[in-house]
Amino acid sequence: MPDRLGPPLTTPVFDRLALIGMGLIGSSLARVARQKNLARHIVAIDASEEVCARVSELKLADTVTSNIAEGVRDADCVILCVPVGACGSVAEAMQASLKPGAIISDVGSVKGSIVAQVAPFIPEGVHFVPAHPVAGTEQSGPDAGFPTLFLNRWCILTPPEGQDAEAIAKTRAFWEGAGSMVEEMSPAHHDLVLAITSHLPHLIAYNIVGTAADLEAVTQSEVIKFSAGGFRDFTRIAASDPTMWRDVFLNNKDAVLEMLGRFTEDLSSLQRAIRYGDGEALFNHFTRTRAIRRSIIEIGQDSAAPDFGRQPKNSAQ
Amino acid sequence: MPDRLGPPLTTPVFDRLALIGMGLIGSSLARVARQKNLARHIVAIDASEEVCARVSELKLADTVTSNIAEGVRDADCVILCVPVGACGSVAEAMQASLKPGAIISDVGSVKGSIVAQVAPFIPEGVHFVPAHPVAGTEQSGPDAGFPTLFLNRWCILTPPEGQDAEAIAKTRAFWEGAGSMVEEMSPAHHDLVLAITSHLPHLIAYNIVGTAADLEAVTQSEVIKFSAGGFRDFTRIAASDPTMWRDVFLNNKDAVLEMLGRFTEDLSSLQRAIRYGDGEALFNHFTRTRAIRRSIIEIGQDSAAPDFGRQPKNSAQ
Numbered sequence: 001m002p003d004r005l006g007p008p009l010t011t012p013v014f015d016r017l018a019l020i021g022m023g024l025i026g027s028s029l030a031r032v033a034r035q036k037n038l039a040r041h042i043v044a045i046d047a048s049e050e051v052c053a054r055v056s057e058l059k060l061a062d063t064v065t066s067n068i069a070e071g072v073r074d075a076d077c078v079i080l081c082v083p084v085g086a087c088g089s090v091a092e093a094m095q096a097s098l099k100p101g102a103i104i105s106d107v108g109s110v111k112g113s114i115v116a117q118v119a120p121f122i123p124e125g126v127h128f129v130p131a132h133p134v135a136g137t138e139q140s141g142p143d144a145g146f147p148t149l150f151l152n153r154w155c156i157l158t159p160p161e162g163q164d165a166e167a168i169a170k171t172r173a174f175w176e177g178a179g180s181m182v183e184e185m186s187p188a189h190h191d192l193v194l195a196i197t198s199h200l201p202h203l204i205a206y207n208i209v210g211t212a213a214d215l216e217a218v219t220q221s222e223v224i225k226f227s228a229g230g231f232r233d234f235t236r237i238a239a240s241d242p243t244m245w246r247d248v249f250l251n252n253k254d255a256v257l258e259m260l261g262r263f264t265e266d267l268s269s270l271q272r273a274i275r276y277g278d279g280e281a282l283f284n285h286f287t288r289t290r291a292i293r294r295s296i297i298e299i300g301q302d303s304a305a306p307d308f309g310r311q312p313k314n315s316a317q
Numbered sequence: 318m319p320d321r322l323g324p325p326l327t328t329p330v331f332d333r334l335a336l337i338g339m340g341l342i343g344s345s346l347a348r349v350a351r352q353k354n355l356a357r358h359i360v361a362i363d364a365s366e367e368v369c370a371r372v373s374e375l376k377l378a379d380t381v382t383s384n385i386a387e388g389v390r391d392a393d394c395v396i397l398c399v400p401v402g403a404c405g406s407v408a409e410a411m412q413a414s415l416k417p418g419a420i421i422s423d424v425g426s427v428k429g430s431i432v433a434q435v436a437p438f439i440p441e442g443v444h445f446v447p448a449h450p451v452a453g454t455e456q457s458g459p460d461a462g463f464p465t466l467f468l469n470r471w472c473i474l475t476p477p478e479g480q481d482a483e484a485i486a487k488t489r490a491f492w493e494g495a496g497s498m499v500e501e502m503s504p505a506h507h508d509l510v511l512a513i514t515s516h517l518p519h520l521i522a523y524n525i526v527g528t529a530a531d532l533e534a535v536t537q538s539e540v541i542k543f544s545a546g547g548f549r550d551f552t553r554i555a556a557s558d559p560t561m562w563r564d565v566f567l568n569n570k571d572a573v574l575e576m577l578g579r580f581t582e583d584l585s586s587l588q589r590a591i592r593y594g595d596g597e598a599l600f601n602h603f604t605r606t607r608a609i610r611r612s613i614i615e616i617g618q619d620s621a622a623p624d625f626g627r628q629p630k631n632s633a634q
Contacts, residue, residue, distance in 0.1 A: 085596075109546075134546045137623035138610075144623065153545055183542075193535050196528070198546025204521055205547070207587055209606040211513070211580045218510050224612045225500075228470055229426070229451045229515025230522070230554050232610075232619045237547050239610040242603035249591045249599055260588055263528045264581070270524055271577055274566045279402075282566055286559035289526040293455075293556040295541045302549045306454035306461065308625040 005148060005179050008037035013174045014103075018043040018075035020068060020090055022055050023241070024136060025107045026081030027145030029178070030060040035147045038177045045071035054142050068093040075099060077174070079131075080106035080118070085247035088117035095121045103127045103167045109194060109244070111158045111187035113251035119160070127167035130158045132190065133180060134198070138239040151179035152300055158187040195255035199248055200263060203256065205234040206245070322465060322496050325354035330491045331420075335360040335392035337385060337407055339372050340558075341453060342424045343398030344462030346495070347377040352464045355494045362388035371459050385410040392416060394491070396448075397423035397435070402564035405434035412438045420444045420484045426511060426561070428475045428504035430568035436477070444484035447475045449507065450497060451515070455556040468496035469617055475504040512572035516565055517580060520573065522551040523562070 017039035019026045026044070033039045044061035045068055046052050056064045065071045072078045072094045080087050087106060098104070104122060108114045111130050122128045135153035137144065155175040159168050172182045185193070212223045212231065223231065249256060273281040297304045334356035336343045343361070350356045361378035362385055363369050373381045382388045389395045389411045397404050404423060415421070421439060425431045428447050439445045452470035454461065472492040476485050489499045502510070529540045529548065540548065566573055590598040614621045 134543050136546075139623045154542055156543070189534075193539050193543055194546060196532060196535055197540055197543045197548040200528075201525060201547035201551055203587060204525065204584065205550075206603055206606055207584045208518060208521065208580060209609055210602055211517075211576070211583045213605065213609060214583075215513060215579070217506075218513055220609070220612075222510050223514055224609065224616060224618065225471055226451050226473070226510055226514045227613050227618050229453075229511060230518035231514040232613050233522075233550055233554060234518055235606070235610040235613055235619070236625060237550060238603075238606040240603075242600050242607075245603050246596050246599040250594055250596050253591055253594070256591060257588065259528070260584075260591075262531070263525055264584070266528045266531075267521070267524045267577075267581070270520060271574065274570055274573060274577075277567055277570070279563050279567050282563045283559050285527055286523055286555075286557075286562050288530065289523055289552070289555040290559075292526055292530060292537070292541065293552040295537075296544050296549050296552055299541060301541065301544050302552070303627050306456045308553060308627050310620050310625050 003152070005032065005036055005151060008035065009177055012037050012040045013170055013177055014039040014076040016041045016043065016075045016077075018045060018072045018078045019061070019081055020045045020071070020078065020094070021081035022046040022051050022060070022142045023081060024140050024144045024149075025133070026079075027055070027058075027060055027142040028147065028149040029079065029081065029107075030055075031145055031147040032150065032178045034060070036177050038174055039077070043071050043075060051142055058142060060142065069097040073097045073099070075102060077103045077105065077170070080104070080108070083244045083247040084108045084110050084114060084251045087114050088121075091118040091121035095123060098123055098126050100125045101127070103129055103171060105129050105131045105171055107131060107133055109198065109248050110252040111190040115158070115160070115187050127164045128160065129163060129167055129171040130187065131171060131175065132156045132158075132194070133175065134194075135180075136240075138236050140241045148179065150175070153180055155180040155182050156190050157182060157184045158190050159184065191252050191255045192258075195252060195259045199252055199256050200259045202237050202240060202245055203249065203260065204263070205238040208234050209238040320468070322349065322353055322468060325352065326494055327354075329354050329357045330487055330494055331356040331393040333358045333360065333392045333394075335362060335389045335395045336378070336398055337362045337388070337395065337411075338398035339363040339368050339377070339459045340398065341457050341461045341466075342450065343396075344372070344375075344377055344459040345464065345466040346396065346398065346424075347372075348462055348464040349467065349495045351377070353494050355491055356394070360388050360392060368459055375459060377459065386414040390414045390416070392419060394420045394422065394487070397421075397425070400561045400564045401425045401427050401431060401568045404431050405438075408435040408438035412440060415440055415443050417442045418444070420446055420488060422446050422448045422488055424448060424450055426515065426565050427569040428507040432475070432477070432504050444481045445477065446480060446484055446488040447504065448488060448492065449473045449475075449511070450492065451511075452497075453557075455553050457558045465496065467492070470497055472497040472499050473507055474499060474501045475507050476501065508569050508572045509575075512569060512576045516569055516573050517576045519554050519557065519562055520566065520577065521580070522555040525551050526555040
């Protein structure tokens with residue numbers, strides 16, 4: 001599996017690319033689009049003047065504006081990189097300015113709700129190809145982005161049935177240019193898959209960090225000092241952007257509640273095994289979970305280094 | 318904070334050190350004891366002849382044996398590095414061969430139960446100073462160890478009241494020589510602190526990986542492919558040694574059930590916020606958990622690099 005971005009494309013995928021929302025994802029897309037020549041002209045759009053100023057300073061785009069209608073004009077592709085809950089109003093704001101034949105895409109972590117919010121604002125002759133790059137870090141804002149964020153990560157497309165094949169192919173080419181592998185599925189299936197692989201893990205990480213913060217018998221300073229026993233792993237994803245994650249849970253309610261119900265059932269069964277001292281049940285459960293980690297490492301979706309490679313065996317000696 | 322082991326001690330802390338159990342922790346102790354001159358002579362003891370052979374091959378000790386009674390003879394310090402559930406029988410096996418004045422210690426993740434198991438076998442005139450280095454990786458066995466495992470990590474001592482001050486001081490000097498910070502507390506308080514910072518995180522990680530493996534609508538291959546959305550973080554600690562973790566839960570039942578009860582209560586409240594679309598409650602919860610991560614990074618107990626530094630921003634470009 002390649003660990004570097006390849007050479008720039010000879011011909012850009014898009015002539016004019018507009019990115020709306022210049023946080024971690026939007027600013028990483030701007031960086032990789034520039035580095036890999038995925039677009040000839042990059043327009044960065046952000047509602048915050050402060051973010052626009054920082055994007056200009058970082059020279060992430062050819063044009064920077066806070067005006068959506070103006071920014072998307074003449075764009076061949078517009079990618080919404082805003083929290084899931086903001087997609088409807090952004091789509092409404094850009095509707096009148098879209099170029100015929102343009103591709104509208106997004107990077108939202110929920111797909112059913114985004115399709116419902118955005119599709120009504122897509123004019124006849126404009127193509128909507130929703131996308132979700134399964135990539136990210138716990139950091140936010142234009143400074144947090146980097147061009148290899150999508151390298152070797154999956155990007156899931158959920159195009160509506162009958163969507164223009166060329167629009168899908170171009171969206172696919174764009175993400176492949178950014179270093180990703182691309183897969184297509186329905187919005188409903190996407191939301192179920194992500195509920196278990198991303199949304200539920202974030203929910204329980206946020207939850208345990210909250211539980212730890214509220215204890216009386218154990219101080220917060222003890223929780224922090226002795227966090228290397230496992231707890232600190234959870235604090236990383238519980239440090240993710242609160243607005244983004246509020247919107248994910250509000251917009252993927254059914255799938256999250258379904259997965260949470262199963263998680264709680266299973267946890268009750270482990271709890272019972274602890275209460276009744278059933279060592280065999282615990283041992284069997286703890287044994288079968290190892291195989292999944294091995295598979296994740298084998299397909300290159302995580303580091304094989306112990307402790308995520310936090311503590312390099314050699315360099316620290 | 319130092320990121321390297323300092324120079325070797327001029328005078329070793331112990332003349333003869335016996336380590337029982339040559340897994341991740343025991344073999345890391347052997348390595349750092351050699352490298353930092355913490356003991357003049359190192360005896361490695363392991364019940365498995367295969368492990369003994371590997372320890373000899375790796376030259377981790379001066380003497381290697383599978384015989385506990387023989388291995389601990391004349392040792393100034395004996396450290397039990399076996400799963401919590403095995404400590405009682407190991408203590409019984411070494412009882413008759415202990416040298417008067419010797420220090421007995423251990424590295425178990427539970428302290429109340431180990432004190433209860435081991436204390437009855439400590440002869441008059443031998444000192445028992447239980448210890449727990451809060452350090453580890455998800456890997457096991459003599460090959461997994463490395464000398465910097467304990468560097469900048471906390472080691473908690475839980476000496477019985479009235480324990481010989483010199484024995485405590487020597488144990489402390491040993492761990493400080495291995496690069497650790499040392500703190501003392503009661504076994505009961507230790508078990509409560511570790512229930513939230515280590516035991517509960519492992520339990521819920523094991524649990525969610527099991528839940529994901531059992532789904533029908535989402536395939537295991539999808540769970541693996543799209544794991545970079547958060548799930549993969551949990552698979553790391555859910556790949557930890559099953560015997561060790563079975564013993565932790567069997568031996569710290571009360572504290573784990575207490576913390577699990579609180580966790581489940583809090584999770585029900587988040588679940589309710591999702592069901593009723595209470596965005597403000599979710600946002601507020603997700604905001605306050607960021608501060609704990611910042612503190613963990615500030616005191617050097619985790620990497621500040623995004624994504625645990627898995628994906629170096631520069632080297633992969």
